[in-house]
Amino acid sequence: MEEEPYEYAGFWIRVGATLIDTVLLMLVTLPLLTYTHGWNSFFDPARGLVAGVADFLISYIVPAVAIVVFWMHRQATPGKMIVSATIVDAKTGGPLTVRQSIGRYLGYFVSTIPFGLGLIWVAFDQKKQGWHDKLAGTVVIRTRG
Numbered sequence: 001m002e003e004e005p006y007e008y009a010g011f012w013i014r015v016g017a018t019l020i021d022t023v024l025l026m027l028v029t030l031p032l033l034t035y036t037h038g039w040n041s042f043f044d045p046a047r048g049l050v051a052g053v054a055d056f057l058i059s060y061i062v063p064a065v066a067i068v069v070f071w072m073h074r075q076a077t078p079g080k081m082i083v084s085a086t087i088v089d090a091k092t093g094g095p096l097t098v099r100q101s102i103g104r105y106l107g108y109f110v111s112t113i114p115f116g117l118g119l120i121w122v123a124f125d126q127k128k129q130g131w132h133d134k135l136a137g138t139v140v141i142r143t144r145g
Helices: 011-037 039-043 053-074 078-082 098-112 117-123 131-136
Strands: 085-089 138-142
Touching (some): 011 078, 011 117, 078 085
Antiparallel strands (some): 085 138
């Protein structure tokens, strides 16, 4: 049997990386949202879902751009870097293209919508790929040390 060329990053290590990234994103977005609307706005039921352009930019666009930029320039988000994981092209093992990065990010929505099944798929897939990885042609690997 041929040895796999990579050590694929499994489900729990990727969950850990995602938790780290979530905390880091919150450390950036919460102060911006607080500055924009004030601390009490988080507890104001009248604020509702329509909060404006600033909320959309801070809550959705800034994180998306940051994640794609990290994938393009570092092949990992900070959380993945901490756990020694890298995102690579599944066929070449090289860096992601812009198309793969954007497709992978949009693939998260596809992975999440059906009860997170596309994310949980990582736990059972031979190459530890989620649906977003399969759609973008990527794998997440661990650095062999």
